[in-house]
Amino acid sequence: MTTPRKTMLAAASVLAMTAGAAQAETLTISWWGFNGEKLDQYIVQPFQEKCGCELVFETGNNADRLNKVKIRGGAGVDVIYLTDSFSQLGVEEGLFQKIDRSKIPNIDGLYELAQDPQGGYGPAYTIGRVGIVYDSEKVNPPITSWADLWREDLASQVSLPGITTTAGPMVVMIAGEKAGTNAFDDADPAFAEIEKIKPNVVKNYNTGSEMINLFSTGEITVSLAQDFALGQLQAAVPSVVWADLEDGAIATLNTVNIPKGAANVELAHEFINFILDPELQKTLAQNGVDAPVAASVELTEEEAAQWTYGKEMIDGLKRVDYSKMNQAKNAWVDRWNEIFGM
Structure with missing residues (x-):
């Protein structure tokens, strides 16, 4: 039989959990939305578990998503994924903030081409x-x-x-x-x-x-x-x-940037560092998501066949x-x- 005291404790526990969820940090990410199931498995769920936060998304093509950030004056999302042609537009229009490399230590392990493709702004997380x-x-x-x-x-x-x-x-x-x-x-x-x-x-x-x-x-x-x-x-x-x-x-680079009006800049840096982790980069490559830019990633010939991969190939790109x-x-x-x- 459930006692009134047990009922009160259970209710208090539920309220505490609800309050905690309401206070959880939120990171808003703008990206394309394809490969959704794999991205959820390898990026979204692990990062949410790591940070104790919630990821929410704005999806669409490059032009539409960049235009939304422009309309909002550089606000509305914390991290934005774009191809380098569109991220350059964002840089030129003053929509992004420069990153703090000290908060993204995994950058130092990337191929040079990916570390700083646009003058102090976000790195490339994959290369094609x-x-x-x-x-x-x-x-x-x-x-x-x-x-x-x-x-x-x-x-x-x-x-x-x-x-x-x-x-x-x-x-x-x-x-x-x-x-x-x-x-x-x-x-x-x-x-x-x-x-x-x-x-x-x-x-x-x-x-x-x-x-x-x-x-x-x-x-x-x-x-x-x-x-x-x-x-x-x-x-x-x-x-x-x-x-x-x-x-x-x-070369075609896919970049990640932090818009100038981002609400959660610290967590945005943490997220970018997370997706540049060599082990995650390897997992994504092995599962057909993205080519790795972490120089330490080693793939078999079969795993590498579909990707722009390896120093020699990357150094030879225009x-x-x-x-x-x-x-x-x-x-x-x-x-x-x-x-x-x-």
């Missing part, structure tokens, strides 16, 4: 690359340089990423290099080269799934791609391979000056659309 993929059963000789995209034997076989995608403006950079100029300083020679490549281009694609479908239907044999799409592409068309480019693939690209992009979009009739 943009390169060329091609159907090895249909393209001969193999593709070994960016200039091969212009080969006459590839007429009506190539898909380029749309100019408004992450990789699209990189085509203009590559075209400038082919012309022997810097497209940021003088875009005319670059767009002259894009005119020349037009006979090879079947279509501009805007999503990874669209590009994969073009390979699957045999409409194309060559495309630019980000490496995270390689696994799905090879599952659809096993003969597709990643080109070993003698002039290097292009970097993009997103400050210059963001200034040039609008004019490039107009010129691109004129060429491709869009």
